[in-house]
Amino acid sequence: MNNNIIKGRLLPMLLVIVLLFTQPLAMTVAATNSDTKIDAVLSVDVSSSMDKSDVNKISYEAMKLFVDMASVQGDKIGIIAYTDQILREKALLKINSAQDKKDLKTFIDQLTRGPYTDIAVGVSEAVKVLESGREQGHVPMIVLLSDGNNSLNTGKKQEQSDKELEQALQQAKANGIPIYTIGLNADGKLNKSVLERISSETNGKMFETSSADDLPQILSEIYASHLKLKVVPLTGFTASGAFQEVKVNIPNSSVLEANISIMSNKPVEVKLVDPVGVEQKIPSDQIVYSASNAYSLVKILKPTQGEWTLKVKGVPQEKIDINLIYNYDLQVSMEVPSSISVKPGDTVPIKAHLESNGQKVTDTELYKNAKASLLVTDLDTKKTEEIPLTVSDQGITGSVKLAEAHEYDLKVKVEDTNYVRESQSVKISAKPGGATTTPAPGNKADEAKDVNWIARIGWIVGAVVLLAAACVGFIFWKKANKGFFGQMIVEIKDEDTGERTTPQYKKLNGFKGQCQLHQLLQMAPEFAETKQIVFKPGAGDTVVLYNQSSCVIEKGGRVFDATQGKQLNNKDRIRITLQNVNKSITIEYIK
Numbered sequence: 001m002n003n004n005i006i007k008g009r010l011l012p013m014l015l016v017i018v019l020l021f022t023q024p025l026a027m028t029v030a031a032t033n034s035d036t037k038i039d040a041v042l043s044v045d046v047s048s049s050m051d052k053s054d055v056n057k058i059s060y061e062a063m064k065l066f067v068d069m070a071s072v073q074g075d076k077i078g079i080i081a082y083t084d085q086i087l088r089e090k091a092l093l094k095i096n097s098a099q100d101k102k103d104l105k106t107f108i109d110q111l112t113r114g115p116y117t118d119i120a121v122g123v124s125e126a127v128k129v130l131e132s133g134r135e136q137g138h139v140p141m142i143v144l145l146s147d148g149n150n151s152l153n154t155g156k157k158q159e160q161s162d163k164e165l166e167q168a169l170q171q172a173k174a175n176g177i178p179i180y181t182i183g184l185n186a187d188g189k190l191n192k193s194v195l196e197r198i199s200s201e202t203n204g205k206m207f208e209t210s211s212a213d214d215l216p217q218i219l220s221e222i223y224a225s226h227l228k229l230k231v232v233p234l235t236g237f238t239a240s241g242a243f244q245e246v247k248v249n250i251p252n253s254s255v256l257e258a259n260i261s262i263m264s265n266k267p268v269e270v271k272l273v274d275p276v277g278v279e280q281k282i283p284s285d286q287i288v289y290s291a292s293n294a295y296s297l298v299k300i301l302k303p304t305q306g307e308w309t310l311k312v313k314g315v316p317q318e319k320i321d322i323n324l325i326y327n328y329d330l331q332v333s334m335e336v337p338s339s340i341s342v343k344p345g346d347t348v349p350i351k352a353h354l355e356s357n358g359q360k361v362t363d364t365e366l367y368k369n370a371k372a373s374l375l376v377t378d379l380d381t382k383k384t385e386e387i388p389l390t391v392s393d394q395g396i397t398g399s400v401k402l403a404e405a406h407e408y409d410l411k412v413k414v415e416d417t418n419y420v421r422e423s424q425s426v427k428i429s430a431k432p433g434g435a436t437t438t439p440a441p442g443n444k445a446d447e448a449k450d451v452n453w454i455a456r457i458g459w460i461v462g463a464v465v466l467l468a469a470a471c472v473g474f475i476f477w478k479k480a481n482k483g484f485f486g487q488m489i490v491e492i493k494d495e496d497t498g499e500r501t502t503p504q505y506k507k508l509n510g511f512k513g514q515c516q517l518h519q520l521l522q523m524a525p526e527f528a529e530t531k532q533i534v535f536k537p538g539a540g541d542t543v544v545l546y547n548q549s550s551c552v553i554e555k556g557g558r559v560f561d562a563t564q565g566k567q568l569n570n571k572d573r574i575r576i577t578l579q580n581v582n583k584s585i586t587i588e589y590i591k
Contacts, residue, residue, distance in 0.1 A: 036227055039092060039138040042066060043080040043126040045146040046087060047117035053184035059145050061294035062215035064105045066143070068290040068297045069223050069259050069325070070095055076138065077104055078129045082122040083114030084152060089125065089559060090579065092133035093550040098288070103550070103579060105292075110582075117151040119144075120165035123179065123198065125559075127172050132561030141226050142172070142179040143219070144198065148191030169201050178204035180222045185210045216263055216295050217323070224325050228420040234322040239264075239314025243271065246322055248308040250275075251418065252363050254356045255305075257327040260298040266315040268296050275306025330366070331355045332396075332423040334412045342430045344405045350374055352412040352423060353395040364393040372396045372414045379427070380406040386413075402430045484508035485541040486570070489588040490520055496582050508535070508543070517576070517585070529580050536565075543568045543589050552577040 042063045050059070067077055078092040090107050093100060126142045134140050150161060172179055179202040181195040192208065199206040205225065207218045224231045235246050250258060262268055272280045272287065283289040288299040298310070314320050335351040342348060352372070354361045372389040389398035389412065402408060408430070412423040487508055492501045506520045517530040532549035547553055547562035554575045560566060568574070573588040 037071065037074040037076070037135070037138045038226065039076045039130060039134040039140045040066070040070075041078040041080060041092070041126040041130045041142050043082065043122040043142060043144045044111070045083075045117060045119070045122060046081045046111055046113050047083045047151065048113050048115050049117060049147060049149065049151065050184070051113065053147050056293075058213060058215050058294055059184070060108050060111065061292050062145075062219045063108050064292050065216045065261065065295050065297065066219045066223060067101050067104045067108075068299070069220065069261070070101070071257065071327070072288060072299070072301065073097075076133065076135060078126075078133065079104065079107060080122060080125050080129065081111045082118070082125065084116035084118040084121060084156065085114075086121065086125050086559075087112065087114055089129065089552055089577075091129060091550060091552050091559070091561075094135075101290070107579065115151075117146075117149060118156065118161050119146055119148065119150055119194065120161045120168065122146065123172075124164055124168040126179075127168050127175075127177060129559070130177060131171075131175060132559075133563065139226065140175070140177045141222075142177060142202075142204075143182065143222055144179055144195075145182045145184065145215075146195065147184050147189065148181075148194040149189060165198075169198060172202045178202050178226070180204045180226070181206045182215065182218055182222075183208045213265070213294070216261070217321070220261055220323055220325065227327070228422070229325055229327065230416075230418055230420065232324040232326070232418060234260075234310075234324055236319070236321040239266075239268075239312075239316055239318045239320055241313070241316040243269075243311040243313045246310045246312065248310050248324060250300075250303045250305050250308060251326075252365055253305050254328050254330045254361070254363070254366065255303055255326050256301075256329045258300040258303050259325040259327065260300070260310060261323045261325075262296040262298070262312060263294065263321040263323075264296070264314055264318055265294060266318045267291070268315075268320065269313040270296060270298060271311040272298060272300075273309040273311070275304055275308060326418045328419050328421075329356050330361075330419065330421055332412050332414050332421045333360075334410070334423040334426060342402060342428055344403060344430050345401070346430070347399050347401045348410075348428065350389065350398045350400060350410070350412070351395065352389070352397075352414075354414065354421075366416075367391050367393055367395070370414050370416045372398075372412060374398060374400055375411040375413055375422075376400055377409040377411075378404070378406050379409055380404070402428065405431050407431065484511050484515065484535075484537050484543070486543070486589060486591040488520060488535075489590065491586045492521075493584045493586065494582070495584060513537075517587075521585075526581050527578070527585075529578060530576075530585075533576065535568075538567050541570075541591055545574070550579045552579075 044059055044063065063079065070077060073096050076092040076094045079090040080086060081088040088111055090104070093104060095101060122144060130140055130142060150158065152158060152161060179198050181199045181204065183190045183192055183195045183206065185208055190208065196206045209215065209218060220231055234248065237244055248258065248260060262270065270282060272282060274280055280287055286301050290297045312320060333353055333355050354366055370391050372391045374387040374389055375384060376387060377384045387398065387400055389396050396412065396414065400410065408428045409425050410428060411425040414421050488506045489503050490506055491503045508515060515535045517533040518527055521527045521530060529549050529551060533551065534546045536544045536546065538544040545562045545566045545568055552559055553562055555572065568589045570591045571588065573586065576585045576587065578584065
């Protein structure tokens with residue numbers, strides 16, 4: 001069968017069929033997916049002026065705490081160290097293991113200072129890194145640590161920096177990326193207005209401190225705020241040199257993680273006892289423990305409900321602060337009829353309930369201390385009103401009167417001492433001819449109809465799927481065995497000594513389908529991370545680069561994303577910065 005016929009006729013048919021089968025199911029999963037993941041870029045000013053604002057580099061410790069607070073698996077974190085240029089950069093790394101967090105913290109420890117400052121550089125690059133590596137369904141954010149002041153090199157004017165900053169803020173705003181700014185004001189010269197503008201224009205928050213020692217606490221607040229959680233202060237104390245006890249209450253079975261941060265400038269020793277009185281091994285499969293110069297963090301995974309006992313031994317007379325952040329598997333679902341006629345002056349009934357793991361919760365304790373309200377936004381006037389709702393063991397109820405012939409956006413907010421959750425919004429029109437409701441995406445009744453409809457036609461399209469799949473398989477087989485054309489010039493630089501290897505010419509015609517960079521490097525163990533950098537033959541005697549590693553890849557001094565593929569043409573030259581060893585690899589493709 002001709003490849004063009006396969007691609008032109010059967011592939012579109014297969015895609016349509018696949019979409020018919022998968023789209024409603026995906027919507028159901030999205031509606032019940034509760035484990036929110038973040039894509040965060042930490043951008044830190046490492047100019048020489050920070051030597052006064054952050055003498056002991058507590059900002060580095062704060063960033064490491066943020067890394068440790070991230071989920072054990074799934075969150076993505078990138079790091080940027082800037083002056084008036086990017087000194088070091090680590091693209092978004094997906095955390096899948098303890099080693100991934102260790103790699104990020106090692107990278108932070110290796111950051112150095114530089115002479116100038118241009119805050120536009122830190123913001124612009126953070127937005128680019130986030131946009132190039134963010135994952136669908138993840139919640140994006142940027143954390144910017146700075147004193148807000150520029151100290152530009154003579155080659156750049158303030159007007160140019162202002163323009164670049166404005167462009168970056170507009171891009172962040174357009175893509176829904178909040179920027180949380182932390183202003184260090186140790187020398188009293190904080191440019192607060194710049195940081196306030198950056199955070200306010202992007203729907204983030206601005207924090208100010210005159211002591212770098214506050215940074216771990218602030219990073220905890222940012223982490224909690226972004227995920228709509230709350231920092232719960234536990235009982236702090238002055239260390240006696242012996243173990244002192246603090247009670248940690250796990251209120252219900254919906255807690256996914258309990259993050260206990262222990263702030264102390266001196267080392268501490270920690271023990272943990274579960275609700276039935278059994279001392280737990282630290283670390284273990286259920287308990288992750290990490291420590292640094294300014295903090296210790298105990299992360300309990302899926303903790304048993306009840307009262308735990310934390311035992312802390314600190315250096316005598318050392319002040320110890322302890323905070324707790326719960327990460328909940330909990331959502332709010334608002335129940336609104338799929339169709340309702342509304343006119344000005346009508347009262348609309350509101351019902352909502354809490355869900356855990358996609359199911360309506362049965363634990364009445366979750367409602368006991370919760371407060372609920374309805375956020376009503378008049379889309380014509382842009383004004384929002386908050387109306388209290390009634391919370392009981394059976395759920396959340398109330399009503400809203402729509403006074404004007406306007407369009408409205410409704411959203412239920414539930415707040416507890418440990419969390420804040422909001423439902424998906426529902427739009428209601430009280431205008432003539434438009435008096436209907438539009439439920440949030442993922443309406444289960446509609447999805448059920450879609451799934452039933454698909455089931456009825458499934459047997460019809462089954463044969464077509466098998467035929468198309470066979471044809472596609474043939475195409476992929478041919479593609480997997482396609483040959484290369486040309487060669488690579490490979491040069492390795494030791495970033496510590498500046499020494500470079502002699503350029504080596506690596507012919508590609510011996511490979512079929514794909515080639516790992518690690519293979520071009522003779523499978524050297526120190527370059528094992530390059531296994532995830534793959535070259536595949538491209539159209540017109542080109543090569544396509546795919547990067548699934550944490551290595552940073554640049555072309556012409558500009559970092560680019562190659563997770564979805566990046567075409568290399570004749571004489572294209574790229575630089576790859578490794579993360580596990582302080583070396584870089586320069587590659588030039590020639591035909």
